[in-house]
Amino acid sequence: xxxxxxxxxxxxFFVSADIIKFAPPGSNxxxxxxxxxxxxxxxxxxxxxxxxxxxxxxxxxxxxxxLYTDLNTFFSTKTLGTQKYEIKxxxxxxxxxxxxxxxxxxxxxxxxxxxxxxxxxxxxxxVTDKSGMAKQGASINFVSIDNKQKFELNKSNLAKMDLKxxxxxxxLAIVVE
Amino acid sequence: MASALFAQTDSxxxxxxYYSKKELYxxxxxxxxxxxxxxxxxxxxxxxxxxxxxxxxxxxxxSGDKMSPARExxxxxxxxxxxxxxxxxxxxxxxxxxxxASTYFNQCGDFFGPDSYKTAIKYFENYDKYMHVAxxxxxxxxLFINFYQSLATDLNKLFESDKKKYLPLMDxxxxxYKKVLSQDSTDAFSWKNIALLYYNHxxxxxxxxxxxxxxxxxxxxxxxxKEYFMKALPYGLKAHQFKPNDKDIVQMLENxxxxxxxxxxxxxxxxxxxxxxxx
Numbered sequence: 001x002x003x004x005x006x007x008x009x010x011x012x013f014f015v016s017a018d019i020i021k022f023a024p025p026g027s028n029x030x031x032x033x034x035x036x037x038x039x040x041x042x043x044x045x046x047x048x049x050x051x052x053x054x055x056x057x058x059x060x061x062x063x064x065x066x067l068y069t070d071l072n073t074f075f076s077t078k079t080l081g082t083q084k085y086e087i088k089x090x091x092x093x094x095x096x097x098x099x100x101x102x103x104x105x106x107x108x109x110x111x112x113x114x115x116x117x118x119x120x121x122x123x124x125x126x127v128t129d130k131s132g133m134a135k136q137g138a139s140i141n142f143v144s145i146d147n148k149q150k151f152e153l154n155k156s157n158l159a160k161m162d163l164k165x166x167x168x169x170x171x172l173a174i175v176v177e
Numbered sequence: 178m179a180s181a182l183f184a185q186t187d188s189x190x191x192x193x194x195y196y197s198k199k200e201l202y203x204x205x206x207x208x209x210x211x212x213x214x215x216x217x218x219x220x221x222x223x224x225x226x227x228x229x230x231x232x233x234x235x236x237x238x239x240s241g242d243k244m245s246p247a248r249e250x251x252x253x254x255x256x257x258x259x260x261x262x263x264x265x266x267x268x269x270x271x272x273x274x275x276x277x278a279s280t281y282f283n284q285c286g287d288f289f290g291p292d293s294y295k296t297a298i299k300y301f302e303n304y305d306k307y308m309h310v311a312x313x314x315x316x317x318x319x320l321f322i323n324f325y326q327s328l329a330t331d332l333n334k335l336f337e338s339d340k341k342k343y344l345p346l347m348d349x350x351x352x353x354y355k356k357v358l359s360q361d362s363t364d365a366f367s368w369k370n371i372a373l374l375y376y377n378h379x380x381x382x383x384x385x386x387x388x389x390x391x392x393x394x395x396x397x398x399x400x401x402x403k404e405y406f407m408k409a410l411p412y413g414l415k416a417h418q419f420k421p422n423d424k425d426i427v428q429m430l431e432n433x434x435x436x437x438x439x440x441x442x443x444x445x446x447x448x449x450x451x452x453x454x455x456x
Binding site for chain 1: 406
């Protein structure tokens, strides 16, 4: 009656309290992936003049090295028809060379107006990420609404650059005058 | 009449007799009869004998069987006897139940895995329940936390290996950490791990976007990701509440806020991170 098992607990559990790690580096920045997806699709749903359909498709990035790296990675495997994407980094407006699209991120510290002035008269799509910029010369401006990424589109600014926008892209956009 | 009564009580006596001679299966037949016999079924000693007979069957014949029916019967019987033993007449019963409870605990790890983790949970619950039947003051908190953190670790590994296949495990992982928090609501690591579980999944949803296919569905995809980021935020804030100077938690909160396009709060967290880094 009194035969008992020994009360032995086998401690086989190994615990590290801090077990869930961040998503892998480079994929942490969800907004960057979303923005890159938008930028990529802008190039598909906007038509550039004939003289811009040769050579690489150049996307300029103002002032942000980390974004430049992320976009370089994102676009490295993609093409637009026969054009390869090429990402260029410009520290300031005076550095800008010919490009199809130029992106001015929200943390760019220089004046956006200088960038806009620099590409005036060229078919360079200016994409910004700051409130009110679609009314200050940008063709497309990223905005966040209800915790999500959206974009404003200024059709007259696009027309001035001789860029034709697809109606399906317009449907996704917040159109501003 | 007297001989009938004797015959009825005899099955209990027979069970005791067989048990003392280690004829356990004969003891089992006799105690099964005594357990259903109206004369003996309510006698605490019947249940006491039943508990020990089944325990010995488990120990001698079924200890290698992780689903041992004898063990189930033994713990059930001990769970009836012990609460009635207010005078503590059966300390050996308490000790025996603790030993049986420990066998459930020791087998928990064998059931870690996608198809059997629910058995691991059931076995840990058995351990916890029977330890407290044996001793209402039993302190199982440390093992409780240890078990659920370990299970969360194991399930998270599976989840990370194939997020589509193991998506339902998210709720289980969340539940494991909430079990830990039920024991220690100030455990910042559990709050943080729940936050990361959801934040990482929001990032995963966005990283799964195929820019060539999903552009016109991007709003719905963002909604889905946002749901996870929103879910992560209160857990992240709780973690920060209990460990305000933990840089990983502050970094996580900055990322969550930025994923939700809340630049103001994201900037605040970034400033705090710089301060914590001594910059």
